[in-house]
Amino acid sequence: MADAALRLTALAEEFLGEKLPVRIRAWDGSEFGPPGAPVLVIRNRRALRRLLWKPGELGLARAWVAGELDVDGDLYEALDLLAALIWDRGTVDGEAVHPVRDPKVRAFAKGLLRLAGPWIPPTPPPEEVRRRTGSLHTRRRDKEAISHHYDVGNDFYELVLGPSMVYSCAYWEDGGTLEDAQRDKLDLVCRKLALKEGDRLLDVGCGWGSMAIHAAREYGARVTGVTLSTEQAAYANKRIADAGLADRIEIRVQDYRDVRDGPYDAISSIGMAEHVGAVRFREYADDIYALLRPGGRLLNHQIARRPERDESAYHVDDFIDAYVFPDGELAPVGRTMTILEEAGFEARDVESIREHYALTLRGWVANLEKHWNRAVRTTSAGRARVWRLYMAASALSFEHNKIGVNQILAVRPAAGGASRMPLRARDWTASATARPPATA
Template sequence: MADAAGQLVPVLEDLLGTELPIRLRTWDGAEAGPSGAPLLVLRNRRALRHLLWRPDELGLARAYVAGDLELAPETDLYQVLGALDRLISQSHTVSLRPHPRDLFGPQGRRLLRTAVGVGALGPRPPLPPEEATREKLTGARHSLLRDRKAISHHYDVGNEFYSLVLGPSMVYSCAYWPAGTTGLEAAQEAKLDLICRKLGLREGMRLLDVGCGWGSLLLHAAEHYGVRGTGITLSAEQKRGAEERIAEAGLSDRVTIRLQDYREVADGPYDAISSVGMAEHVGSEQFRRYGTQLYGLLAPGGRLLNHQIARRPNLPGEDYRMSPFIAAYVFPDGDLSPVGNTVSLLEEAGFEIRDVESLREHYALTLRAWVDNLEAEWDQAVKLTTLGRARVWRLYMAASAMAFEENRIGVNQILAVRTGSDGASGLPRSREEWLAKDV
């Protein structure tokens, strides 16, 4: 069919009941859609089949990751994502798969003619290799073995790849951008120090870092606060990278990294526990156990800093799982819970909640910085992984940045205390005092 774009756009607008917020360029070179709108390129008919079989964000992601759907070189990624988000929101109330009885009406006949003409009908395209996660995950959700496989999928991509995206800090969580902060490295340094001050770290304390990543927080705490640190991770690549960095810093006698699940830790008590960007992997059905376990590992008067992404409680649905795209490609088995639920469960575990700080806007800035790093070294990123994997990371980080900016998700630091038998928290009376570095 000549002018495939010109045939597709009117049919899509008819189905959606609104003007398409993007412009399409099809494999035959034709273009259609609003002038000046973000331009998407359908490189082949397979892109349409991805969407026909899954007409939502996951179908779009599959087409993009597989290379069947492209952004025009002049198109801004964030503009495209904004336009597609509006389109997906609209399609929540308008089905792109008409009921069989509707196929006999004028709209249905037009849709069928167009679909046949442009070659959209056919078997479902094979899933991109990067989406093979669910098939590999067997056993009960959040069993020890299944969690190890889920974590390996995301974090064992390669330390060189993560170094390219994250920069020298090797911190894979929300940075902290107080006024005057310049650059990602300074913002991550500020975040690490903020956590250490909230935990009240002092010389000789024992610190447990749950989900320690590449050891950045432990390194900072040992170098600047004199603690003895233990980090646990389920990623073999992270453990290897963290141990290399610790040895280079000459801190192997004070910082230890273990390949271990938080449920397996039994060498408390610790004076302080940090859990930064890890609780999203715990699972809603395991979170009470998570809180109870960390509470039991703390000495009386010890502090927990739980840094965790949260979903908004007023969004549709009761499912705490990630979005379909994030669940399939990025964080399999991940859960997002409202911050109020997290606070309640930590209180049920015995903790006293002393402070909750939202860093939502800070995470948007962090994610945009990571996207900039990835795009600046795109060819090397592809070389270190695959084109599909690099596309997944670019898409998920940019989409996540917008989700934080638009208040669809948030991130919070919760400071909790295991009070002593006399009810003493060990914290000074004011926030200014307990945030002071010399306290």
Template sequence: MSTGGAAGRIAGLLERLLGRPLPLGIRTWDGAHAGPADGPVLVIRSRRALRRLLWQPDEIGLARAWVAGEIDVEGDLDAALTSLDDTLRKLGDRGRFTAADRAEVIRLAVVLGAVGPPLKPPPEEVVLAGDRHSKRRDRAAISHHYDVGNDFYELVLGPSMVYSCAYWADGAALEDAQRAKNELICQKLGLRSGMRLLDVGSGWGSLVLHAAEYHGVEAVGVTLSVPQAEYAKQRVADAGLSGAIEIRVQDWRDVADGPYDAIASVGMAEHLGAATWPEYADRLYGLLRPGGRLLNHQIVRSGRPRAGGLARPRRTFIDAYVFPDGELIPIGDVVGRLEAGGFEVRDVQALREHYARTLRAWVANLERGWHRAVDLAGEGRSRVWRLYMAASAISFDAARIGVDQVLAVRPHRDGRSDLPLVRPVGWSL
């Protein structure tokens, strides 16, 4: 369906480039509509969105228009992003645009009044200075993502304040699924009363609180985020566990008070960068006693070649707005790098589907509390979080990314691992 106007012109060009009808509707700033009458609608609110794409015809250009509120989606965001994801991939599979294609795009931009100098990126876009993965730059990267405000994260994450994938059972609520994930980690680490636990990247303290309360450990949690640490310390005090839990603002490279009986690293290794992995594995190995266990829980990327032979863009929406300096590696590389650091890998569990479900629960929380989220963090930042979580769920569904728990042990000199011969029932899928 088309009512002409700007929407009709844009839809006509896209359909010629795609060689098929549009998968979702388009409505433009002049009130025109094109494409399907039912289902989600891509709303182009301003010619400025087209200008951004003329100067930056990639994911970053789209992201800037989204964060600035120049494009939006009406209807089911999940369905719209799935359609857009498929459409952009088909455009990529088509190969490079011809000179005739580029000329047609420019002519349309001129007709629609979208030609002009490049626009300044939204203020939510970040460019970090200094050496990549230096301590100073890592602090800045963590601050960009995590220092949005504890109230904002409470709204999105819910009472558990756990910012990693939950472990879902049928009919479970988010809070129960996050509690189950913390318990799964504690069981894999074999935690018992009197043990020392180090939580690397401890966030708002949920895992160390669970481990101390239900397994009797003495725990240290380290984070680079001051607001996270302050929040976690208050939770520890409120729970009456200040004698059992210490929360530090500290880089993992500066932890030197081993040995620990167990180490958890949950959602932290994604920030490392491939070049930092040898130091990370060596440091954690050195902090564990012989027979001590490491549970490394992290997002990984697929090791398969990209569809259509597409190269990874130089900079992505996630790089520019969400996790600056983050880097995902395949699960095989995670295992190999832990083994290179001296660990024996004993168990790998994939939780990909669990993360897609977790992200959709967070998106639902954000959408229910949208006006408060905007009051707390601003509209641009709230739009970043909504897009990144919804789009990430689709990537998990498509198996382009996954999340895995890797249980490793520092063996004794004679090779003993101190692990049970039979995989305990609690670890089962």
């Protein structure tokens, strides 16, 4: 066989009903497609078997993670072109297409079968989450999910995230660096929470301690941070000790549901609520509400998806569930606000920072690509490939408004419904350099 690329292109174009916008380079050395286009590299026929055994996103993801599928050229351009052909073709007038009943799908599958080689189910790459048991979002299962995502090595995260060690959407100004933007995001959160000397701050999902350190050092807050990741906690505690802030910050390996030492003056939840899940989100809102003093503020920073026409049909992304965020769920921002208000909060401000996350993800991808060999040595080639694909595809999703990210500032009302907020509360819109000097 020396014409696999041509045969695959013909199969794909017959199935799609249009020209394939990428070149294909096959395992037999053949290459075919439009000159100058990104090249989809199929290094092994096993990639086709993965697609046949697991049609759709999961089969493609397994081939990518295993190194059997790659892109030669601009990854973002290739994903953009392929998304329009693959991921965006699953519905007609809003209704799902049933692939087994589609004769084009059956013909495409038969053609792949002739090229795929032995009809043996390939073993999933070791980076894939194995079968999970038990109810969603129990303490045990949540801890396992967090460990899969975060306990892959602090050295790996240092390479990807850079010196800030902040793993959430940054807040950009033109010409700024990733580190500048992450510092500005942390400061934005502190200003929205109106932190001042001596305030008690609970940082839910505290990561590697960056928010806690910023709030204690720049605003004089006394901070408790909780995480389910033992590696994160160890790293955060070392940073805190090195910064001389151990008297102001406590980091715990603890589930937020087990925090009992309120009330707190303020709570930050930055990129954590995506792990909570729909079945637990009201419980999360109730617990956070109970931990705040009357007049205390919550800053909930959370990725949001677009509402479905039929919410019961919502399906968690197969690739992300299997390789990135096991059991993670996204909710529309309106649903998040409704549940927070059902729990007793008053929503005071919502800021969409969707475009900022696209810039952040592109910065992380650039870091990973720059340090690729070290990243592979630190974790595994498969894990590094998971992260490169996940972050690049996510950047495009934010750019194309498929998903968003929002900061919701909410208040636990005081007696008589008082918010204890100034009439003109948006002082945080001033730049970080314009705020008063820290009193700590």
